[in-house]
Amino acid sequence: MRKLLNTLYVSSQGAYLRKEGETVVVEVGGEKKLQLPIHTISSIVCFGNVMCSPFLMGFCAERSVAISFLSERGAFLASARGAVSGNVLLRREHYRKADDADSSLSIAINIVKAKLSNSLAVIHRAIRDHGAKINVNLLKDAANKIKRLIKTLSDAKDLDEVRGYEGEGSYEYFAVFDQLILEQKEDFVFNGRNRRPPLDNVNATLSFAYVILSHDLRSALESVGLDPQVGFLHRDRSGRHSLALDMMEEFRSVIADRLVLSLINRRQIAKKEFAKSASGAVTISDSGRKTILTEYQNRKQEEIFHPYIDEKVKIGQLFFIQANLLARHIRGDIDGYPPFFWR
Amino acid sequence: MRESEADPILISALQHAMFCERQYALIHLEQIWEENRFTAEGRVLHERVHTEHKESRRLFRQEYDMSARSPKLGLVGKCDLVEIWLDPKTKQPVRVNPVEFKRGRKKANDVDRVQLCAQALCLEETFNLPIDAGEFYYLQERRRVGANIDDSLRARTIALIDKIRAINISRKTPIAIYDKKKCDRCSLIDFCMPKYAAKSVNRYMRYQTAKTLES
Numbered sequence: 383m384r385k386l387l388n389t390l391y392v393s394s395q396g397a398y399l400r401k402e403g404e405t406v407v408v409e410v411g412g413e414k415k416l417q418l419p420i421h422t423i424s425s426i427v428c429f430g431n432v433m434c435s436p437f438l439m440g441f442c443a444e445r446s447v448a449i450s451f452l453s454e455r456g457a458f459l460a461s462a463r464g465a466v467s468g469n470v471l472l473r474r475e476h477y478r479k480a481d482d483a484d485s486s487l488s489i490a491i492n493i494v495k496a497k498l499s500n501s502l503a504v505i506h507r508a509i510r511d512h513g514a515k516i517n518v519n520l521l522k523d524a525a526n527k528i529k530r531l532i533k534t535l536s537d538a539k540d541l542d543e544v545r546g547y548e549g550e551g552s553y554e555y556f557a558v559f560d561q562l563i564l565e566q567k568e569d570f571v572f573n574g575r576n577r578r579p580p581l582d583n584v585n586a587t588l589s590f591a592y593v594i595l596s597h598d599l600r601s602a603l604e605s606v607g608l609d610p611q612v613g614f615l616h617r618d619r620s621g622r623h624s625l626a627l628d629m630m631e632e633f634r635s636v637i638a639d640r641l642v643l644s645l646i647n648r649r650q651i652a653k654k655e656f657a658k659s660a661s662g663a664v665t666i667s668d669s670g671r672k673t674i675l676t677e678y679q680n681r682k683q684e685e686i687f688h689p690y691i692d693e694k695v696k697i698g699q700l701f702f703i704q705a706n707l708l709a710r711h712i713r714g715d716i717d718g719y720p721p722f723f724w725r
Numbered sequence: 726m727r728e729s730e731a732d733p734i735l736i737s738a739l740q741h742a743m744f745c746e747r748q749y750a751l752i753h754l755e756q757i758w759e760e761n762r763f764t765a766e767g768r769v770l771h772e773r774v775h776t777e778h779k780e781s782r783r784l785f786r787q788e789y790d791m792s793a794r795s796p797k798l799g800l801v802g803k804c805d806l807v808e809i810w811l812d813p814k815t816k817q818p819v820r821v822n823p824v825e826f827k828r829g830r831k832k833a834n835d836v837d838r839v840q841l842c843a844q845a846l847c848l849e850e851t852f853n854l855p856i857d858a859g860e861f862y863y864l865q866e867r868r869r870v871g872a873n874i875d876d877s878l879r880a881r882t883i884a885l886i887d888k889i890r891a892i893n894i895s896r897k898t899p900i901a902i903y904d905k906k907k908c909d910r911c912s913l914i915d916f917c918m919p920k921y922a923a924k925s926v927n928r929y930m931r932y933q934t935a936k937t938l939e940s
């Protein structure tokens with residue numbers, strides 16, 4: 383399987399990135415802090431006030447290393463990339479399928495099925511591992527509701543219906559999510575999803591985890607020649623990466639949510655990393671973000687079984703595999719899009 | 726404009742189609758390209774060819790890195806070296822010889838011979854001369870070996886060109902057929918996913934959904 387390359391995250395404010403030979407150099411305060419060969423990096427993510435030399439940008443574009451610029455909090459600002467990959471045929475088919483109601487519907491159903499199935503798996507895992515500490519009845523009840531939604535999904539007539547089931551399923555899942563927080567419960571209270579801005583510590587961490595996940599999916603889609611802006615489940619809206627959001631659905635719970643839960647439950651992140659502004663918005667400190675990023679990178683090295691590929695793969699490779707499977711389906715190699723099921 | 730002119734086939738693409746038609750389509754239709762050791766080496770070799778001197782005597786010329794094309798076959802490409810002999814009286818070419826550089830010591834294989842034949846077909850059209858032989862030049866050993874361009878090689882080369890044209894016109898990437906010997910050393914295996922090309926997604930979805938529901 384393809385080599386798993388690293389994403390370089392730069393969050394030191396005032397950092398300057400430049401090219402030196404075949405390497406990327408990170409300077410902070412005029413001092414060389416890091417130097418990496420370009421062939422070990424798949425993409426670069428800059429948080430806040432981080433600068434890149436134009437030569438580095440050109441170099442990255444040439445080597446198809448995507449550079450994203452996010453705000454310090456992780457809101458998407460801009461990205462730099464070179465000429466789009468030459469696969470015009472694939473993109474045309476992509477747009478055709480996105481315009482075709484039946485094709486979009488079948489892709490969307492598969493994605494949402496996997497999404498709901500994976501959030502169900504997160505609930506089941508919690509019952510299995512911590513059944514003594516949590517309200518099992520509440521969780522089982524939510525699990526049954528989600529199962530019913532998965533069953534009805536197969537008969538969905540249109541995308542709105544699929545989106546409806548997806549919304550209901552997420553609601554049921556997040557309604558019991560608080561049960562999965564086992565430690566530091568007084569500092570990490572969860573009363574449902576909120577975002578833009580997140581209003582509590584759990585939501586702030588979830589939002590941040592989703593941002594880094596979506597960046598990886600966007601790069602994976604670009605690397606196989608798909609257009610991350612044109613989605614099947616999510617509607618196009620300019621500036622929004624609808625396809626990256628589609629692909630994220632099957633990974634949210636098993637990758638991002640589990641990451642957040644284990645950071646809290648293993649006390650790797652604590653109250654002191656969060657600050658609440660006058661408006662109620664919660665922000666994460668520099669060191670808190672660093673902890674999340676490091677743990678995320680570690681997770682990507684872990685192996686996981688992929689039931690379609692029928693092989694163990696590194697978590698970090700899943701994004702490329704799913705993007706490529708979607709591309710293969712769009713080009714007509716396989717009779718549908720096989721999403722990832724966590725078992 | 727004829728289809729063959731609108732959509733010329735690269736001589737260098739013949740090797741991909743000969744190895745695997747799907748690989749040809751992935752590289753040339755879908756433009757997927759994994760940089761690997763061989764392409765990097767290819768570049769180094771190319772740079773060296775440019776620095777070689779050009780030999781030119783009164784009745785003998787050497788053209789390095791010469792463009793070659795055949796409008797008739799819809800073929801374009803490059804020859805590492807073309808040697809041209811001129812007639813003493815008319816100063817017109819009377820014999821033309823394509824020379825293909827080989828970096829390793831390995832004997833020229835069928836892929837190499839088809840490539841050389843394609844060059845010869847182009848040069849025949851350009852110079853309006855029959856070409857029945859070419860040469861391989863082994864750079865490491867500084868040794869030349871002659872190669873016949875016979876009828877069976879011509880027939881195979883033309884059949885391959887026809888096959889490629891059919892793929893180009895259909896704009897369809899042929900389905901993958903997993904072949905351990907071939908696929909496991911193909912640089913595109915991760916994009917191609919040959920093991921899953923025929924695996925039913927509908928069945929997979931039914932199975933996974935059932936598994937979830939009974940969990």
Ligand code: SF4
Pocket residue numbers: 744745746747748749751901902903904907908909911912913914917918919
């Ligand atoms: S992996 Fe196999 S089927 Fe796919 S392009 Fe390579 S040789 Fe052809």
